Amino acid sequence: MSLRPRSLATRLAVAAAGGAVAVTTLAAAPALASDGGNEHPRVYKGKVTAKSGLFLRDRPMRGSRVVRHEPYGKVVHIHCKIRGGDVHGNNHWYLLTDGTWAWGSAHYISTIGKVPHWC
Numbered sequence: 001m002s003l004r005p006r007s008l009a010t011r012l013a014v015a016a017a018g019g020a021v022a023v024t025t026l027a028a029a030p031a032l033a034s035d036g037g038n039e040h041p042r043v044y045k046g047k048v049t050a051k052s053g054l055f056l057r058d059r060p061m062r063g064s065r066v067v068r069h070e071p072y073g074k075v076v077h078i079h080c081k082i083r084g085g086d087v088h089g090n091n092h093w094y095l096l097t098d099g100t101w102a103w104g105s106a107h108y109i110s111t112i113g114k115v116p117h118w119c
Helices: 009-031
Strands: 044-048 054-057 067-071 075-088 088-094 102-105 109-112
Touching: 009 044, 067 102, 075 102
Parallel strands: none
Antiparallel strands: 044 075, 044 109, 054 067, 054 102, 075 088, 088 102
16 A cells, blocks of 8 residues: 655645644643632633624634634623734633634623633
8 A cells, every 4th residue: 555645735734633633622621620729710701792793713813714603692601811813902812612612802702700811
């Protein structure tokens, strides 16, 4: 059996998929930690404030791939926050945990209760 060299596109796709798995695994790790100490709540909440709804993305930047869409007024679950791409002067992004891990710009999400901790 001969092995053909992979095309550049195939190699990039494999690398991207591996990176996504690594990021998802690393992001999920804190959620699996025990409650001992209760330093941070497991989940924070926020409400989508974008009138036309909010596109959630696979990375914390406006040009990244859209994972899903949440409607105006939807209450979302926030795991943590990070600095990412600027959206109208706000560079904070929230990692949301509603069904899939996805990033939403903090410019369009109003927190309910405590402000999320840093990732």
